[in-house]
Structure formats: C-alpha cells, structure tokens
Amino acid sequence: MTEITNEKEKYKIYNDPAHPLLAEFMAKCKGSYKHCQDVAYLAESVGRKLNLNVELIKCAAFYHDIGKIINPEFFSENQSGLNIHDDLKPIVSYHIISRHVADSVSILVENDFPIDMIKLVQQHHGSSLVRHFYLLAVKAEETLPEEKRDPFMEIKYRYKHKAPQTVESAVLMICDNIEATAKALRADGKLVSDEQKKILIKTTIDRLKEDIQLDILTVGQERIIIETLLDVLNSIYHSRTLYADQVGDYSDDQSEVPPPAKQTKKSKASPKPEDKID
Ligand SMILES: [Fe+2]
Numbered sequence: 001m002t003e004i005t006n007e008k009e010k011y012k013i014y015n016d017p018a019h020p021l022l023a024e025f026m027a028k029c030k031g032s033y034k035h036c037q038d039v040a041y042l043a044e045s046v047g048r049k050l051n052l053n054v055e056l057i058k059c060a061a062f063y064h065d066i067g068k069i070i071n072p073e074f075f076s077e078n079q080s081g082l083n084i085h086d087d088l089k090p091i092v093s094y095h096i097i098s099r100h101v102a103d104s105v106s107i108l109v110e111n112d113f114p115i116d117m118i119k120l121v122q123q124h125h126g127s128s129l130v131r132h133f134y135l136l137a138v139k140a141e142e143t144l145p146e147e148k149r150d151p152f153m154e155i156k157y158r159y160k161h162k163a164p165q166t167v168e169s170a171v172l173m174i175c176d177n178i179e180a181t182a183k184a185l186r187a188d189g190k191l192v193s194d195e196q197k198k199i200l201i202k203t204t205i206d207r208l209k210e211d212i213q214l215d216i217l218t219v220g221q222e223r224i225i226i227e228t229l230l231d232v233l234n235s236i237y238h239s240r241t242l243y244a245d246q247v248g249d250y251s252d253d254q255s256e257v258p259p260p261a262k263q264t265k266k267s268k269a270s271p272k273p274e275d276k277i278d
C-alpha cells in the first residue's frame with residue numbers, strides 16, 4: 001500500500017494535466033497529444049489487470065511521443081490532407097520519423113523525469129521495423145538487378161533501440177500500436193464487430209512477437225492483455241442505441257463509423273493500418 005502511495009506521489013507532478021510540458025505538447029502537437037492520452041487509457045487498464053506499476057505506465061504513455069513536438073507535421077496524426085512524405089525519399093522519411101524516440105528521451109532528460117519512465121519511452125518502438133517506409137524502399141529497389149539491391153535494407157529501416165525489457169514497457173508498446181491501428185481502421189469503418197476488434201488485437205501482438213519485441217511477456221500475461229484490450233475497445237467503440245426522438249435529427253448520423261479522411265493530394269502509397277508510420 002505504501003509502495004503504491006509512493007509511486008503516486010513520485011509521478012503526481014508529471015501526470016498532472018497542468019504540467020507545463022503536457023500543456024506545451026497539447027498546444028503544439030494536438031494529434032500526438034490526443035494519441036498519447038488514448039494510449040494511456042488503454043495502458044492503464046491493462047496495467048491494473050496485470051498488477052503493474054500503473055503510475056509509471058501512465059506517465060510514460062502521456063509523454064512517449066513528446067519528441068514529435070519538434071516536427072509535428074511529419075506525423076500522420078497531426079496532418080490534414082497533405083502528406084509531406086510524398087515528396088521525400090523513404091530513407092529521409094525513416095530518419096525524420098525514427099528520431100522522435102531520441103527527441104522524446106532528450107526532452108524528458110532535460111526536464112528531469114524519472115529514469116525508469118524514460119527507459120519505457122526509449123523502448124516504446126524497440127528495434128521494430130518502420131514498415132511503411134521499408135516497404136516503399138523495397139518496392140523502389142525491385143527495379144534494380146539483384147546484385148545492386150541493398151542487403152542491409154531491413155536493418156537500416158529499424159528503430160535502433162532495445163526491445164521492451166519490462167512488462168510495463170511491453171504493455172506500452174502494444175497499446176501504442178493498438179491505438180494507432182484502431183483509429184485508422186475505425187476511420188475506414190472496419191472496427192465495428194467483436195471479431196474485428198479481436199483480429200486487430202491478435203494480429204498486432206502476433207506481428208510484434210514475430211518481430212521479437214515481446215519476449216518479456218509470459219503466455220498468461222499475453223492472454224490477460226488480449227482480454228483486457230478487447231473489453232476496453234468494446235467499451236470505447238460500442239454501438240449506441242438511437243432513441244426514437246433522436247432519429248429525426250440524426251437519421252444519417254455515422255458517428256460510430258466516420259467517413260475516410262479527405263485527401264487533397266494523392267499519396268504515393270496509402271499505408272495499410274498495420275503499417276503505421278511511427
Ligand atoms: Fe512513437
């Protein structure tokens with residue numbers, strides 16, 4: 001009990017919505033700020049079920065993408081229409097995207113955040129592949145003869161950090177991926193049924209496991225994570241009952257299934273939800 005109180009105290013100032021860094025994050029980088037808040041909600045729910053250090057997880061989730069404050073327009077959640085990456089080479093995009101981890105760490109170190117929280121932020125993409133730009137680069141190389149293709153392509157397009165070293169860190173990684181993919185699927189109207197939500201959670205975790213990012217988790221922990229995330233997604237994305245007196249005003253309401261985002265410029269290759277670009 002004392003331990004929980006101490007952790008609460010330790011993270012109280014950082015988890016306060018009025019913390020100056022959070023306020024700056026919200027003002028300069030709204031899309032990423034909202035994403036971090038949503039990740040924190042998912043991660044906190046999972047953390048409670050697994051009896052983890054919830055205050056630590058929440059803190060890391062709130063700030064995990066704070067580094068995007070340096071160049072918000074390069075990240076999809078802050079874009080509206082134009083995709084700046086359409087005019088860049090995949091390797092340039094990779095460097096711009098992947099640097100947000102080091103930028104987040106620098107900002108948190110400068111602001112004297114606790115070291116165990118900074119480690120979670122540093123590991124939130126582990127050594128995973130920046131798949132979207134990797135696939136674009138592979139596609140571009142297909143025109144070259146075999147001997148001219150880069151044999152180190154996959155290594156080049158990976159984040160250069162350690163895979164999650166703690167269960168808290170693995171939970172943050174999973175929730176980060178689930179939140180971003182869920183948003184993309186929902187925008188396409190593909191996250192309605194229980195089955196679709198189950199598939200999202202299972203495929204996300206399986207992909208991260210195949211990429212050797214989740215070795216720290218036991219089978220039992222993985223099962224609890226899947227069950228909890230399914231419950232939370234159901235509570236967030238449940239179907240609403242439309243009452244008779246609302247039908248007149250909202251008969252065309254598609255709020256549960258928003259239309260795809262408008263695009264003012266055609267992208268070179270639209271990312272699939274599972275190829276999220278951060
Ligand atoms: Fe990130």
Ligand SMILES: [Fe+2]
Pocket residue numbers: 035039064065176278
């Ligand atoms: Fe994120």
